[in-house]
Amino acid sequence: MANLALANLTKRKTRTLVSILAVAIEITLILVLIGLTKGTLNDVAARIQSIGADILFLPPGSSSILSLNNYFMHSNLKESIITTEGVKAVSPVITWFTNKLGGMGGNIIFGIDPKEFNNVGGKLELLRGTSLQGEYDMLVDRRLAEANNLHLNDQVELLNRQFTIVGILKVGVGARIYILLTTLQNALNEPNRVSLFFVKCQSAELVGEVASRLEKSFPGYKTQLSEAYAEDLAESAQGINQFISAITVIAILVSFLVILLAMYTTIIERTREIGILKALGATKAYIVKAIVTEAVALSIIGILCGYLLSFAAQTWISNTYPLITIIITPTWIILAGILGLVSGFLGSLYPSYRAARLDPVEALNYE
Amino acid sequence: MNKILRTENLEKVYRVGKIDIHAVQGVNLGIEKGEFVSIVGPSGCGKSTLLHLMGGMAKPTTGRVFIEGIDISTISDVKRAKIRREKIGFVFQRFNLFSALSSQQNLEIAMQICRNGNVDHQRIKEIMALVGLENKLHHKPLELSMGEQQRVAIARALVNDPLLILADEPTGNLDSENSYRVLYLLKDLNRNLGQTIVLITHNQEASKIADRKIKMKDGMVISPS
Incomplete structure (x- = not known):
């Protein structure tokens, strides 16, 4: 099955590249946006804390x-x-x-x-x-x-x-x-x-x-403990967090739709191949697994490309705008990867469900 | 003798718009183990529909199909898929190989589906040698001649040691020389391995390769009646 998934990825190069790019952009958007926010907030907090005062007294x-x-x-x-x-x-x-x-x-x-x-x-x-x-x-x-x-x-x-x-x-x-x-x-x-x-x-x-x-x-008047400044700053930045959440959701949605479209067109293109699988006695579960495997493979490659793009973006931003701090944390690398995988997986579910339901004879006779 | 496949009053009706098309009508036939049977008739007479019904690819409108005594016309899709992968080997006119995969990988897929992902590479080599393509294991379909592609398709049909091979116009896309090779390959498999084969063809000459001939016309078996 892995052979079939891999072969299909290399067969339609443009489709594969576009899908990989969509996932990569999703990952990059998430990592860079979160990295910029976290980097800036952490930087500000660390600099305030390093002053050495215990309390900020505010109007x-x-x-x-x-x-x-x-x-x-x-x-x-x-x-x-x-x-x-x-x-x-x-x-x-x-x-x-x-x-x-x-x-x-x-x-x-x-x-x-x-x-x-x-x-x-x-x-x-x-x-x-x-x-x-x-x-x-x-x-x-x-x-x-x-x-x-x-x-x-x-x-x-x-x-x-x-x-x-x-x-x-x-x-x-x-x-x-x-x-x-x-x-x-x-x-x-x-x-x-x-x-x-x-x-x-x-x-x-x-x-x-x-x-x-x-x-x-x-x-x-307000008092702000210096040691809790980082957390309180993050809480005060709720608006920024909501903006980031919105962008993240849009990125996931775009990636999900691209994978869905890519896999859907794949099913249409390969209706006959699905008919062959059915003639060979493949179960619905096998066909779903074949399509999902392909989408997950696409997503994994996209996620890895997204990581590379994110680190490239981090380097570029740091060099071009030295005053901006961007932090890509291991936690968010893992989270972004999971989000990429989930969107790829969800995007492949409907096409795989459709493929599994195809009538074997109609699928084999599809032109 | 032992009938491995039997049909009872088999009918298949397709509805196209408001018109019912009776593709197969009242077919009663039996295939015995080790037989080589050809089903012959003009295009559109229902041969392929009959083959799909016999192979569990489609459900009959009425009537029944028994494979080794199991009525496959009433069982679930999952059970019918199991019958297809364990009992039936299909050979199609258009070969229906996975174009992105090598010959070996095409056989592997069939094996994986039948054996829960397990692949016997030795068996694949033996089967490829049996069809005379032991040196074409790593060739993709487009790197093979039409005749070779059909022989890979026959190898794929054989790889899980099926009870029955159903060949639907296997020479329909081949020139006369390759048609001859494919037909005699099927004949050899039947004669030497005792492989039961049902050959669907519109070609009277090709049908002569079989031991028994069933003629069809307008969805019905006309000879032997």
């Missing part, structure tokens, strides 16, 4: 996705937060989102007070240059610098101001772009306003208690 109505936030709160809240029992240090930060300098849709800018940022654990490790001192000083991380071919002392226009790059940072802590807190407040015309406070607790055991105290003391 009412704000989202865990910092780039979506347009909410500000008064910076003098810092004095009240620092006096909360168990709090060791507080760093006010104002964030802004810019479409400039690449990235997946853009980049977040952190406006910080370097000393206070350092107190909550935000160890900005300089690879070259110095820390923020002057009003229009800017720090960028190595990945952003390389992606934009930026060097020390280069001028960057942002928020209608000319900034000078005074330092290149090691990748992986907080945002990719840092400027002084007051500079960003002034540029946004939001003096004395901040987007969030990073809070450092006196000990790791106190984090939960401190968060509860803060929520109690500041009704309506």
